Amino acid sequence: MIPVTKPFLPKVHEFEEYIHSIWERQWLTNNGPLVNELELKLKSYLELKHLLFVSNGTIALQIAIKALGLTGEIITTPFSFVATTNSIVWEGCKPVFVDIDEETFNIDPKKIEAAITPQTSAILATHVYGNPCDIDAIQEIADRYSLKVIYDAAHCFGTKYKNKSVFAYGDVSTTSFHATKVFHTIEGGAVFTQCPELLKKMALMRNFGHDGPDEFSELGINGKNCEFHAAMGLCNLKEVDEILDKRRLLSFYYWKALGDLEARYPKLNGNLDYNYAYFPVLFDSEDLMLRCLKALENEKIYCRRYFYPSLSELPFVTSTYLPVCDSISKRILCLPLYHTLTCSDLDLITRVILRVQNYDRPVVNGKLNHTIPVNNLQPVFAGLQNGAI
Numbered sequence: 526m527i528p529v530t531k532p533f534l535p536k537v538h539e540f541e542e543y544i545h546s547i548w549e550r551q552w553l554t555n556n557g558p559l560v561n562e563l564e565l566k567l568k569s570y571l572e573l574k575h576l577l578f579v580s581n582g583t584i585a586l587q588i589a590i591k592a593l594g595l596t597g598e599i600i601t602t603p604f605s606f607v608a609t610t611n612s613i614v615w616e617g618c619k620p621v622f623v624d625i626d627e628e629t630f631n632i633d634p635k636k637i638e639a640a641i642t643p644q645t646s647a648i649l650a651t652h653v654y655g656n657p658c659d660i661d662a663i664q665e666i667a668d669r670y671s672l673k674v675i676y677d678a679a680h681c682f683g684t685k686y687k688n689k690s691v692f693a694y695g696d697v698s699t700t701s702f703h704a705t706k707v708f709h710t711i712e713g714g715a716v717f718t719q720c721p722e723l724l725k726k727m728a729l730m731r732n733f734g735h736d737g738p739d740e741f742s743e744l745g746i747n748g749k750n751c752e753f754h755a756a757m758g759l760c761n762l763k764e765v766d767e768i769l770d771k772r773r774l775l776s777f778y779y780w781k782a783l784g785d786l787e788a789r790y791p792k793l794n795g796n797l798d799y800n801y802a803y804f805p806v807l808f809d810s811e812d813l814m815l816r817c818l819k820a821l822e823n824e825k826i827y828c829r830r831y832f833y834p835s836l837s838e839l840p841f842v843t844s845t846y847l848p849v850c851d852s853i854s855k856r857i858l859c860l861p862l863y864h865t866l867t868c869s870d871l872d873l874i875t876r877v878i879l880r881v882q883n884y885d886r887p888v889v890n891g892k893l894n895h896t897i898p899v900n901n902l903q904p905v906f907a908g909l910q911n912g913a914i
Contacts (some may be wrong), residue, residue, distance in 0.1 A: 526825040531863040532704040533768055535760035540724075543756035552752065556732070558778065559755035563599070563710075566762055571690045573717060575724045578755065579731050580713035582679045582701025584748045586612035586649075589697035589716055590725045593673045597644035600672075602632040603837040603850045605651035609677050610836045611801075612646055613649060621645070622837045624847040628792040630654070630805075630857075633849070634662035634846055644673055647673040655680040655802035657794045660694050675699065682708040683769045683800035689799075692717040697727075702758065703836075707772065707802050708765050710758035713750050715902075771864050772801040779804050781858065784873040787813060804862045805831070810851055811855045817881045818858060832858040 543559065554556065564578050565639075579585050590599075590612060599613050603622040613620045623640050628631040632650045648667055650658045659675070667674045674694075678684075679701035683689045684726030692698045692715075702713035718724050726743060729736055761768075780790070787809040793799055808814035821828055833854045837845040860874060 527648060527861050527874065528827050528829070528863075529859060529861050530705050531865060532709055532788055533761060533864045535674055535757075535764060540605045540756060540758050541748050543759060544753070547752045547756065550678065554751040556749070556751060557755070558749060559752045560750060560761060561571075563755040563758045563762070563863070567715070567833075569667065570762060570765070571692060572713065573690055573693060575719065575721065576692070576717045577724065577728055577731060578710075578750050578758075579716060580715050580749045581712055582703065582821075583608040583612055584679075584731075584746070585699035585701070585714040585716045586675070586677060587616055587746075588727050588748055589675050589699055589728050590616040590618065590647075590649075592723060592730055592821075593647065593671060593675070593696060593811075595646045597646050599647045599649050600640050600645060601649040602636055602651050602653075603835045603845070604630055604653060604854060605677060605836060606679065606832060607836060608679075608841040609649065609651055610839060610842060614841060617739050618646070619644075620836075620842055622842075622845045622847060622850075624849045625653075625660075625851045625853065627853070629656060629658075629794060630791050630853060631656065631658040631794075632663075632809075634659045634666060637663070638670075641670055641672075645670070645672060646729050647897075649675045649677060651677040652684070653905070654682050654791060654805055655682075655684045655800045656791050657681075657684065657686045657690050657691050657797055658814065659685060659794065664854075673697075674900065679703075679706070679714075680802040681800065682706060682802075683765065683798075685798040686794070689795050693719065696720070697723070702754075707768060707800055708758070708761055710754040710761070711748070713754050713758065758761070768864055769800055772862060773799075775862060775866055778871050779875065782871065783878065786864075786878060801862075803831070803902060804860045806858050806860060807853060808856045808858065814856050814858050817878045820877050820881045821872045824859065826874055828861065828875065829859045830854075830857065833857065 534675035598619045598621045600621045604625045612622050612825035621640050623636045630653045673696045676695040678698045678699040684691045698717040700715050702710040704711050716727050729743040730745045734741040788806045835850045835854045841892035
């Protein structure tokens with residue numbers, strides 16, 4: 526079986542060392558030493574001054590909305606994970622959906638201005654698949670209309686825009702450290718801001734509003750994270766550069782092998798270092814995508830229609846006709862991508878897909894009798910022969 530993703534796991538003895546230290550201290554949560562160490566090391570790695578480690582990416586969004594004091598309408602994307610919209614509604618605001626760009630799949634800045642009303646308080650945009658939005662255009666609109674900007678950067682660990690972490694942009698940026706992400710703490714997330722005062726406010730909010738043992742200066746929730754999750758993060762942070770390199774190579778292998786596929790891929794925003802968080806394929810037709818999906822599942826290869834359906838069709842929001850998003854969400858498929866995938870895995874996945882597209886691949890003894898010309902791909906991966914991927 527080949528699942529759509531697998532979490533990266535560090536060497537077990539490294540994790541056990543942290544667990545033993547937790548046992549010795551008997552300090553399990555409430556801003557423990559490993560949480561503080563992880564925050565410091567993340568700030569160093571990401572070259573950022575301010576961040577807070579929180580319990581998950583959804584709580585990060587909710588804290589961001591609450592800390593900025595947002596009310597009324599928030600302009601957002603229909604092409605994201607459901608947590609983006611859920612957080613807006615949960616915090617008592619109304620999501621106003623704007624269609625997406627047909628090339629990048631991110632929110633289309635050219636359509637934002639028409640959606641602004643006197644009730645609009647912010648723009649909440651998702652950097653889809655780790656590919657940055659048109660940050661400059663969004664900020665220009667926000668400045669002109671005095672709107673706040675939140676970025677749902679759940680997919681973005683390791684992505685840089687204009688030589689800075691994508692997390693550095695917006696009034697608040699949020700991310701997820703869920704087990705399926707490039708960098709994970711099993712469960713977790715973070716909030717980022719360039720504003721020290723806003724950071725302090727969010728720090729209080731993540732811990733019930735406590736400002737001392739018997740003082741409360743903010744309305745807060747339990748958004749903390751614990752020592753065990755921080756331990757996993759500290760282990761994985763040591764390996765994250767290798768993880769990013771491997772995903773880049775796997776993605777290039779896919780692109781080469783699927784060169785004849787009737788499909789296209791998100792256009793990457795210029796001036797960036799990309800993290801290859803996912804491998805999304807936009808098929809030319811929903812029919813071809815569904816036939817490929819079925820054929821892959823028959824081979825016990827599991828992909829994901831990510832994101833489908835459009836968030837504008839959720840039962841608790843106002844349904845909105847958004848033709849670009851509606852079309853893309855029906856045709857998109859994310860192929861398996863994780864650290865332990867091999868060349869053989871990718872050969873099987875891509876052969877199944879190409880066979881469906883009228884490339885007749887005979888089956889012998891239950892196995893596909895065809896080999897993609899791997900030698901033609903090897904120059905892309907100098908030094909990765911002998912089973913390195």
